[in-house]
Amino acid sequence: xxxxxxxxxxxxxxxxxxxxxxxxxxxxxxxxxxxxxxxxxxxxxxxxxxxxxxxxxxxxxxxxxxxxxxxxxxxxxxxxxxxxxxxxxxxxxxxxxxxxxxxxxxxxxxxxxxxxxxxxxxxxxxxxxxxxxxxxxxxxxxxxxxxxxxxxxxxxxxxxxxxxxxx
Amino acid sequence: xxxxxxxxxxxxxxxxxxxxxxxxxxxxxxxxxxxxxxxxxxxxxxxxxxxxxxxxxxxxxxxxxxxxxxxxxxxxxxxxxxxxxxxxxxxxxxxxxxxxxxxxxxxxxxxxxxxxxxxxxxxxxxxx
Numbered sequence: 001x002x003x004x005x006x007x008x009x010x011x012x013x014x015x016x017x018x019x020x021x022x023x024x025x026x027x028x029x030x031x032x033x034x035x036x037x038x039x040x041x042x043x044x045x046x047x048x049x050x051x052x053x054x055x056x057x058x059x060x061x062x063x064x065x066x067x068x069x070x071x072x073x074x075x076x077x078x079x080x081x082x083x084x085x086x087x088x089x090x091x092x093x094x095x096x097x098x099x100x101x102x103x104x105x106x107x108x109x110x111x112x113x114x115x116x117x118x119x120x121x122x123x124x125x126x127x128x129x130x131x132x133x134x135x136x137x138x139x140x141x142x143x144x145x146x147x148x149x150x151x152x153x154x155x156x157x158x159x160x161x162x163x164x165x166x167x
Numbered sequence: 168x169x170x171x172x173x174x175x176x177x178x179x180x181x182x183x184x185x186x187x188x189x190x191x192x193x194x195x196x197x198x199x200x201x202x203x204x205x206x207x208x209x210x211x212x213x214x215x216x217x218x219x220x221x222x223x224x225x226x227x228x229x230x231x232x233x234x235x236x237x238x239x240x241x242x243x244x245x246x247x248x249x250x251x252x253x254x255x256x257x258x259x260x261x262x263x264x265x266x267x268x269x270x271x272x273x274x275x276x277x278x279x280x281x282x283x284x285x286x287x288x289x290x291x292x293x294x295x
Contacts (some may be wrong), residue, residue, distance in 0.1 A: 046243060102176050104173040124272070124274075138195065
């Protein structure tokens with residue numbers, strides 16, 4: 001089969017998986033109502049997969065599509081601003097970390113999770129002009145690390161299992 | 168790079184993040200002060216300040232026609248949101264706040280309740 005067609009089809013499939021994971025996460029009950037923003041970051045599993053299997057550019061495209069479609073389906077302009085800041089910061093740092101080749105998917109995923117939280121907190125601080133929101137960041141960096149480790153381990157397994165996948 | 172070396176770097180990375188969080192938490196606890204007033208900010212602009220020493224119930228109305236509502240309750244020196252008509256109700260689920268700098272945020276209504284120590288903010292223009 002034409003490699004380019006195959007790549008495009010695969011990327012489309014991964015994008016839909018990312019969307020389903022985002023939806024799954026949205027319908028799960030919140031971990032804590034006291035600290036909003038604690039979540040597993042399931043869609044990051046798909047993003048990490050693309051980052052390792054296809055490269056940074058394709059990961060950026062899948063990530064952007066995911067943000068846009070999720071905002072269209074379940075969100076609004078406000079949630080788009082939050083998720084975009086989180087995703088841009090997260091993907092950039094994950095890309096850099098992966099390039100250094102000094103960390104496994106766990107390190108990359110943890111960085112992605114914490115940076116995603118940081119991006120959203122920064123937008124909130126900017127919108128509300130309340131630096132105190134930084135308190136949340138302390139809790140979120142701990143929960144983000146835990147979620148990041150779990151997603152990172154899963155991503156590692158996923159990548160090993162799909163090693164034979166020709167792209 | 169070898170996988171076990173990577174795993175070691177992963178652990179160091181997570182440890183550093185947790186260390187930073189621990190230092191942050193320590194700083195927050197050391198610098199924590201009792202607050203005296205609850206400041207209400209709507210879309211970044213402070214609109215009112217209520218003393219924590221007086222029990223009080225205030226309905227904060229926002230939106231173009233005041234269709235968004237958050238009910239702020241001050242009880243026994245602590246402030247919390249008892250009711251809200253926002254979609255996520257995160258603010259209503261937030262624990263009561265009383266320390267300086269603590270906040271309750273309602274993202275959908277752009278309402279922030281922040282605990283402050285003074286009755287007026289020197290950085291704020293004297294309006295209303």
